[in-house]
Amino acid sequence: MVTACHDGRMSRVSRRVGSISESATLAVDAKYKALQAAGEDVIGFGAGEPDFPTPPHIVEAAVVACRNVADHHYTPTAGLPELRAAIAAKTTRDSGYEVTPQQVVVTNGGKHAVYNTFRTLLDPGDEVLLPAPYWTTYPEAIALADGVPVVLPTTADAGFRVTVEQLDAAWTPRTKTLLFVSPSNPTGAVYQPEEVEAIGRWAVERGVWVVTDEIYEHLTYGDHRFTSMPVLVPELADTCVVLNGVAKTYAMTGWRVGWMIGPLDVIGAAVNLQSHQTSNVGNVSQRAALAAVGGNLDAVAAMRAAFERRGRVMHEMLSAIPDVTCLAPEGAFYCFPSFEGVLGRDLAGRTPATTLELCEVLLEEARVAVVPGEAFGAPGYARLSFALGDDALVEGVERIAKLLGARSGPE
Numbered sequence: 001m002v003t004a005c006h007d008g009r010m011s012r013v014s015r016r017v018g019s020i021s022e023s024a025t026l027a028v029d030a031k032y033k034a035l036q037a038a039g040e041d042v043i044g045f046g047a048g049e050p051d052f053p054t055p056p057h058i059v060e061a062a063v064v065a066c067r068n069v070a071d072h073h074y075t076p077t078a079g080l081p082e083l084r085a086a087i088a089a090k091t092t093r094d095s096g097y098e099v100t101p102q103q104v105v106v107t108n109g110g111k112h113a114v115y116n117t118f119r120t121l122l123d124p125g126d127e128v129l130l131p132a133p134y135w136t137t138y139p140e141a142i143a144l145a146d147g148v149p150v151v152l153p154t155t156a157d158a159g160f161r162v163t164v165e166q167l168d169a170a171w172t173p174r175t176k177t178l179l180f181v182s183p184s185n186p187t188g189a190v191y192q193p194e195e196v197e198a199i200g201r202w203a204v205e206r207g208v209w210v211v212t213d214e215i216y217e218h219l220t221y222g223d224h225r226f227t228s229m230p231v232l233v234p235e236l237a238d239t240c241v242v243l244n245g246v247a248k249t250y251a252m253t254g255w256r257v258g259w260m261i262g263p264l265d266v267i268g269a270a271v272n273l274q275s276h277q278t279s280n281v282g283n284v285s286q287r288a289a290l291a292a293v294g295g296n297l298d299a300v301a302a303m304r305a306a307f308e309r310r311g312r313v314m315h316e317m318l319s320a321i322p323d324v325t326c327l328a329p330e331g332a333f334y335c336f337p338s339f340e341g342v343l344g345r346d347l348a349g350r351t352p353a354t355t356l357e358l359c360e361v362l363l364e365e366a367r368v369a370v371v372p373g374e375a376f377g378a379p380g381y382a383r384l385s386f387a388l389g390d391d392a393l394v395e396g397v398e399r400i401a402k403l404l405g406a407r408s409g410p411e
């Protein structure tokens with residue numbers, strides 16, 4: 001069916017898709033890559049992707065799959081049976097959540113799992129509680145599924161963690177789902193086990209579904225540990241969808257393999273959706289993902305240690321810049337500093353009033369790509385990924401410090 005404009009003419013692009021904004025993180029990354037391709041000396045803090053290559057045993061499994069004729073054909077829509085089984089086993093190993101292979105559907109990356117989950121769970125007008133700062137894709141995926149994101153702001157003082165009181169105050173009879181993510185993109189916050197449990201219990205009491213994004217489960221730092229909500233609150237299992245993928249854990253952003261885990265009726269419906277949408281994830285990528293989740297975590301531990309070191313360096317350097325404040329990252333691979341204190345200042349002859357403008361100035365004057373907080377529902381902040389090489393990281397933050405320190409206008 002084609003929708004009509006108010007003046008009676010057909011719209012060329014549907015209202016639903018026409019209202020989506022471009023992914024700000026990918027847009028910043030595209031600008032960075034274009035400048036780089038043009039030979040500019042630019043440093044990218046934009047993309048949330050590990051700089052490491054995919055571990056060799058995973059790549060080898062993909063090479064073998066390329067040569068195997070059986071892998072040249074469709075797989076079942078829900079994924080290779082052995083991959084679904086390996087994901088179920090890995091979930092029990094890593095988070096303690098016991099699920100069957102039939103509860104798993106393999107998707108084209110974690111992003112696709114987010115989209116399919118909301119498409120499967122929501123009816124028009126259903127509300128989704130969305131703590132902010134949020135990953136930029138969540139509100140769009142909710143809106144594309146005709147849901148209504150209900151944004152719940154959190155503060156740096158609260159460690160960017162939402163409380164049960166906030167959730168309860170926002171609850172209405174239309175509340176279908178809570179989106180929960182820990183470790184968080186963009187804030188790097190990790191919830192304490194007792195907070196995860198309290199939120200899970202609240203959801204059970206209120207009959208609210210929980211979509212919990214566990215994609216950063218292996219990336220926690222210091223004393224912070226990942227905990228899985230349906231493990232702490234087993235009664236939640238029937239109204240919970242766990243999202244995950246290989247991208248962040250195994251340096252596999254380009255392979256596009258993610259998954260949903262949920263109750264059988266929801267997974268069955270999601271498989272039906274996917275059967276008319278993408279059929280199945282590419283076999284070569286599925287074989288690579290099988291090698292990843294079926295293998296040990298040695299390479300993961302090495303990458304995690306590098307991220308922890310880089311996160312510490314970035315946090316120290318950002319915190320040393322006058323009027324910039326930054327919480328220490330507890331997980332994922334992002335620092336999320338506040339630049340509120342430097343807005344309105346003269347920087348190289350320009351006076352950015354918002355972080356959107358500040359990030360433009362940083363790119364144009366300091367050749368550093370940073371994602372503005374506006375993209376995450378948090379104006380005044382910006383997100384810097386520390387999943388890049390140590391030298392580039394130091395050089396990039398030095399450039400920011402230099403630009404912010406170079407006051408040329410009146411106080």
Ligand SMILES: Cc1ncc(COP(=O)(O)O)c(C=O)c1O
Nearest residue numbers: 048109110111185215245247258
């Ligand atoms: C919180 C979160 N969930 C899911 C994803 C999806 O990752 P991918 O689609 O690369 O598997 C990302 C990627 O940035 C993320 O940050």
